[in-house]
Amino acid sequence: MAEKAAAEGEPQGPLPVVDYLKIPENGDPYIEGYRCGHCQSTFLGERSICSNCGARDGLEATRLANEGTLYAYSIVCRSFPGIDVPYVSAIVDLEGGGTLKGNLINIDPDPEKIAFGMPVEVVFKDALGRKDRDGNSYLSYFFQPRG
Ligand SMILES: [Zn+2]
Numbered sequence: 771m772a773e774k775a776a777a778e779g780e781p782q783g784p785l786p787v788v789d790y791l792k793i794p795e796n797g798d799p800y801i802e803g804y805r806c807g808h809c810q811s812t813f814l815g816e817r818s819i820c821s822n823c824g825a826r827d828g829l830e831a832t833r834l835a836n837e838g839t840l841y842a843y844s845i846v847c848r849s850f851p852g853i854d855v856p857y858v859s860a861i862v863d864l865e866g867g868g869t870l871k872g873n874l875i876n877i878d879p880d881p882e883k884i885a886f887g888m889p890v891e892v893v894f895k896d897a898l899g900r901k902d903r904d905g906n907s908y909l910s911y912f913f914q915p916r917g
Pocket residue numbers: 806807808809810811820821822823824825
């Protein structure tokens with residue numbers, strides 16, 4: 771990665787927090803999955819063999835939807851030092867396939883306000899101001915209620 775930098779030590783713009791978060795040079799960031807052409811199963815991250823049907827030749831990179839529904843969540847009240855709590859850790863089923871784990875934001879961390887199956891969307895934001903040693907910021911994804 772260091773060889774790619776135009777000038778050492780100069781920030782290059784946001785880096786994705788995970789390799790399945792793609793940041794095109796032109797256009798909006800998106801989540802990339804791999805979809806099996808045989809059984810249509812969708813997975814996060816690159817893979818060459820379908821773990822559903824075992825096909826070895828049918829997986830293709832695909833841009834996953836930003837809309838989904840809340841499958842499960844947990845309100846996290848204790849975490850590592852420096853991590854603000856409480857926050858809502860969620861698992862979301864994306865429309866068209868793919869299941870993604872992340873934090874649900876812009877909602878009170880209160881079970882009365884959060885419903886299983888509620889419509890949510892993926893939003894892309896700076897990862898809480900964290901930077902690497904060259905000053906690059908990180909881009910992360912979050913879920914928020916769809917309004
Ligand atoms: Zn398959």
